[in-house]
Amino acid sequence: MILRLDNVHTYYGKSHILHGVTLEVGPGEVVGLLGRNGVGKSTTLKSVMGLVRPAEGGVTFEGKSITGTPPHRVARLGVAWVPEDRRVFRLLTVLENLRTGLDRAGVDEARKRRLLDRAFTYFPRLGERKHQLGGTLSGGEQQMLAIARAMMLEPKIILLDEPTEGLMPRMVTEIRQIIDALHREGVAILLVEQNVPLTLDASNRVYIMEKGVIRHQAPAADLRQNMSVVHEYLGV
Amino acid sequence: MEQIIIQTVNGLVNGMILALVASGLTLIFGIMDVVNFAHGDLVMLGAFVGATTVATTGSFWIALVVAVLTIAIFGALLQVTTLRPLLGRDPLTTILATFGMSLVLQKYAIWQWGPTARAIREPISGQFTLFYLQYPWYRLGAALFAGLIIGALYLFLRRATFGVWIRASMQDRLMAQAMGIPVPLVHAVVFAIGAGMAASSGVLFGPLAGVTHNMGFDFTLRAFIVVVVGGMGNLGGSILAAIFISLLEAYASLIVTPAQAVIVSFVVLILTLLFRPTGLFVPTPK
Numbered sequence: 001m002i003l004r005l006d007n008v009h010t011y012y013g014k015s016h017i018l019h020g021v022t023l024e025v026g027p028g029e030v031v032g033l034l035g036r037n038g039v040g041k042s043t044t045l046k047s048v049m050g051l052v053r054p055a056e057g058g059v060t061f062e063g064k065s066i067t068g069t070p071p072h073r074v075a076r077l078g079v080a081w082v083p084e085d086r087r088v089f090r091l092l093t094v095l096e097n098l099r100t101g102l103d104r105a106g107v108d109e110a111r112k113r114r115l116l117d118r119a120f121t122y123f124p125r126l127g128e129r130k131h132q133l134g135g136t137l138s139g140g141e142q143q144m145l146a147i148a149r150a151m152m153l154e155p156k157i158i159l160l161d162e163p164t165e166g167l168m169p170r171m172v173t174e175i176r177q178i179i180d181a182l183h184r185e186g187v188a189i190l191l192v193e194q195n196v197p198l199t200l201d202a203s204n205r206v207y208i209m210e211k212g213v214i215r216h217q218a219p220a221a222d223l224r225q226n227m228s229v230v231h232e233y234l235g236v
Numbered sequence: 237m238e239q240i241i242i243q244t245v246n247g248l249v250n251g252m253i254l255a256l257v258a259s260g261l262t263l264i265f266g267i268m269d270v271v272n273f274a275h276g277d278l279v280m281l282g283a284f285v286g287a288t289t290v291a292t293t294g295s296f297w298i299a300l301v302v303a304v305l306t307i308a309i310f311g312a313l314l315q316v317t318t319l320r321p322l323l324g325r326d327p328l329t330t331i332l333a334t335f336g337m338s339l340v341l342q343k344y345a346i347w348q349w350g351p352t353a354r355a356i357r358e359p360i361s362g363q364f365t366l367f368y369l370q371y372p373w374y375r376l377g378a379a380l381f382a383g384l385i386i387g388a389l390y391l392f393l394r395r396a397t398f399g400v401w402i403r404a405s406m407q408d409r410l411m412a413q414a415m416g417i418p419v420p421l422v423h424a425v426v427f428a429i430g431a432g433m434a435a436s437s438g439v440l441f442g443p444l445a446g447v448t449h450n451m452g453f454d455f456t457l458r459a460f461i462v463v464v465v466g467g468m469g470n471l472g473g474s475i476l477a478a479i480f481i482s483l484l485e486a487y488a489s490l491i492v493t494p495a496q497a498v499i500v501s502f503v504v505l506i507l508t509l510l511f512r513p514t515g516l517f518v519p520t521p522k
Contacts, residue, residue, distance in 0.1 A: 075416035103397040
């Protein structure tokens with residue numbers, strides 16, 4: 001397993017958000033995490049990233065504990081985070097946004113070129129808007145930039161938080177294609193989504209979360225055959 | 237008319253030196269949300285280190301480099317030991333902490349260098365005739381040099397990798413960390429840059445007014461006004477505001493005494509806070 005959460009409890013101040021989350025993601029695997037609003041899906045991703053520190057339980061990445069490791073170290077280990085509100089650096093140009101992940105020790109100019117070229121092949125629109133400020137992009141373009149920025153880290157796993165939220169159907173299709181492309185490249189993805197059909201379609205396995213714990217897990221293929229569990233927990 | 241031109245030159249010279257102090261202050265506020273009330277005292281320390289180095293080496297330029305490096309390292313240490321543990325707390329705690337630092341630094345300066353004023357001899361002697369005045373070349377040189385330092389900072393922030401890191405951390409600390417930017421290091425370096433710039437203005441200003449242990453407060457106050465008027469955390473705004481306020485004070489001192497002219501700055505500060513709290517030179521207040 002590349003990523004493993006073991007009985008993770010996380011608090012925001014006094015409110016107990018995660019009540020012992022246990023889940024794992026294999027190398028190159030796409031894992032969906034479904035659940036209603038406010039059940040702790042985003043907090044699960046933040047706990048992996050080290051942006052909130054679990055009070056109990058542990059997170060391991062490639063067999064090593066990363067519980068309590070500062071976020072910038074977690075990122076350098078190969079974990080990238082695409083937050084639900086995108087958090088594009090609004091006053092940085094598209095290129096500068098990408099540079100935040102690209103300018104790392106040990107990445108030479110040729111490799112930087114290759115990474116940028118790859119991003120601009122996936123997202124031609126970002127290439128056209130290279131020198132435009134992040135804040136001037138449309139919602140869909142910002143989502144693309146957030147994903148492209150994460151790819152600059154050459155991550156082994158991407159934590160993708162509601163990438164299709166509020167996007168036009170055409171954009172949703174594009175995001176879907178990117179998930180497949182990353183999957184083909186062997187990048188593992190932990191996908192948090194509200195869009196059930198997309199999640200079942202794109203993932204290998206799916207976890208269903210309720211009130212801060214994992215209630216159910218199954219291969220996505222099984223859930224596609226039998227939606228009753230999904231209906232039961234999500235009411236859709 | 238002649239007087240107006242002379243005061244314009246004076247205002248620009250003072251404005252550039254003030255901009256040097258204020259840009260460090262605004263950078264530190266922008267990235268850490270810390271109003272550094274000890275900023276003027278870093279100017280003072282820089283001036284003393286400069287004066288001591290001039291006295292021993294005889295070279296103004298060596299003194300400038302030594303003061304900037306010493307105070308930059310000192311600033312980084314100050315940030316790591318005093319401000320880093322307070323990050324994210326109530327602004328009041330950092331205000332009290334930096335105010336405390338200010339008092340400690342002033343007492344240290346008295347203890348170390350005594351209460352009498354020191355002088356730094358100007359590296360460029362000579363004067364030129366500006367109407368009825370013999371105007372020292374050094375004043376123009378100091379303003380030009382201050383402008384060069386600010387220009388270098390601007391280029392650094394625009395182009396350098398570390399500059400991108402600084403701007404990214406300013407906008408979204410959490411996201412910057414998640415992109416692998418070592419934000420704690422960025423904070424220490426920004427404090428070092430701000431402190432170094434403060435020290436450079438102390439050394440540049442030294443030959444104009446002398447160096448005393450209590451010169452810092454005036455700098456803190458004026459830089460603070462500039463930073464508010466220019467828009468907190470807005471570098472370009474701070475530079476414009478420094479020049480704007482210094483010019484206003486210079487013109488006002490044609491009519492009233494220079495001491496009374498300072499009042500103009502406070503009037504501008506209050507009007508800004510009342511009518512444009514995001515800053516005077518921000519194009520569209522959000």
